[in-house]
Amino acid sequence: MSSTDSEASARAAITAVAQPGDPVMSGLLAQMPAVEVWAALRARRALPAPPGKDDASRAAHDARMRRWQEAAAGTDPDDLVARAADLGIRLVLPGEPEWPGQLDSLAGRRPVALWVRGTRDLRHCCLRSVAVVGSRAASAYGLHVAGEFAHGLAERGWTVVSGGAYGIDGAAHRGALATGGPTVVVLACGLDTDYPRGHANLFAAAAERGVLVSEHPPGTTPTRHGFLVRNRLIAALTPGTVVVEAGLRSGAASTAKHARELCRMLMAVPGPVTSALSAGCHRLLRDCQAVCVTCVADIIEQVGPIGADLCSDEGTVIGSEELDPLSRRLLEAVPSRSGGGTATIAMGAGVDLDTALRHLGLLAAGGFVERAGGGWRLRRP
Template identity: 55%
Template structure:
């Protein structure tokens, strides 16, 4: 399913709100540490950067403030240490004020620039419109590392997620699916973690494809550390994105909240391996809430690491086993998976009536035409006519008044098994 919308390229959701303000933002009257005025704040850029330091990702209350009051007014209330905004206790408001006091958006932008990172806001040309489906939990903005256009890449993307402590089977399936999607021109999105995430990223890169890593920390601080090389490679060949400003570290709650971005950014989510309490199931549940496709790769019935996937499949997820089946769901009309069927056997080429007579012959002994006719539900004369056809093709031979399968026919037609 493609997110519906009006305008823009296929697959993108457009939410055309009021035009973004131009000119200097709320922080424009504050001089920088060098004594110079801050750069022009187009559309609340500095304000949004400021808020990424203060409001946690996915904070629905903070998102509602931004929607109802605007970025500048929210920043002003936090900077002026005024009365709490609606929906928070004084204790929580005090915590937000403490964060606001330490926030320095100009410094964050300078650090980002030094590390090749840019900040993309809602309404920017590069902003993926489908993230607007998150409503008040929509990111305030995204820190992006990599030269590709995030919006264009997200239009044709699929999420591959799963267990960190995956099995060899899970890692193989994730890499194989990612490589297959990459070869078909799809972008593979995952979380950069150990296990299924890492296998998916490597599979896409190994196939010469594109991949996006959505991190639960600052994009200048790769996590886990053991994936620093992989995330660096993704930044060079793909895109690394995150909601948190430079230097921020991950927490368990940030991992879970990060998953909603993966789900919203893509056309569908595939869970490769997941136990019942796996965090990757949160991605699948978010995808389902957003109306995206939810898919699962089956594993052994005895594997606890596949139990969560199997539960998804028992609900409304779709079972997939290769890239063709994924693309059939998330792709354009006509992108169908090839028809699945076993190998063509010699008897498959026979006329159905002739094949029915052939099936009526026992494997090891000869049979009289009358007995063959009864089993094949036809007349003796018709059975004899069909037996002579089969004899010409080398399937049967005559023994006195009876007919018997040839040795080669037993091997090719019955597979050598005694089924009678």
């Protein structure tokens, strides 16, 4: 097993034992490779504690280590990765071509790794993206606005990111998918779990035309804490978040808070002053410097300059003439309709498998190719 494979295996296992966004785990991974952290947990060896802790903090740290060690004893990294592969789920590590670089702004709350399922490249989808979030118990007004906004954004080449929940989230995903465009669904459970169950068909369509993403390995069930930490991921993936409807205390308000902390553009839709479902939006507009948006043009005006700098009219980050010779050769070997396997493309381009994998990832991140079933094809306009 190569060192890269070992690092991937270790990070996969760590996602099964540590909560997403845990600052202690993030600190450990900043000090040493994931392989060493995982080996220490399996062997129940002590790991460095942050300096300057009092007795209570040290006790909490020791308790956290014991939980991780106990969970590590029952986790088989190779089995975890193999089960994920059987389900069509891939692991994306920080620094890899598909990794969205904007997640690095989370610093000590950055994901250990991401589990991804779908035909599109996650990084490329998020280059021109907007988060559309809101209440689960949405009104007819909120559902209409979310669907219309998402549909209009997708028609103009923007990816809609949301959390896959009932209400505003579901309306936003459906609006984007209705155009034939992609959407990104950020889940608080394993990607083999349809939660909510009523969105099973929606998730299948999103995987076919976009991507599902989670910090949790397959087999993980959702928890309240999981939903709360998931919200920071939605905010971090996009340059801007639109809150369509939200109560004073809601998950959407949590996503808005993360967007502000990350210096992302925060937008809110006004609603009836008599509606409790719009009270959170009105507070964001009044107290949190959220921008009032009432149409798709308003949203694009706020985030458009960033997206325009990142994506050309052809939907690629750079023109094909700017690719290096090896990447152009691989691009020419990729089929335009049905997906071609990596080994077949590598043979057609006259390169080894590792080189093909590395350059195909870069081509996907640049918007030239996309995943299709078990292989790759040229990205469709």
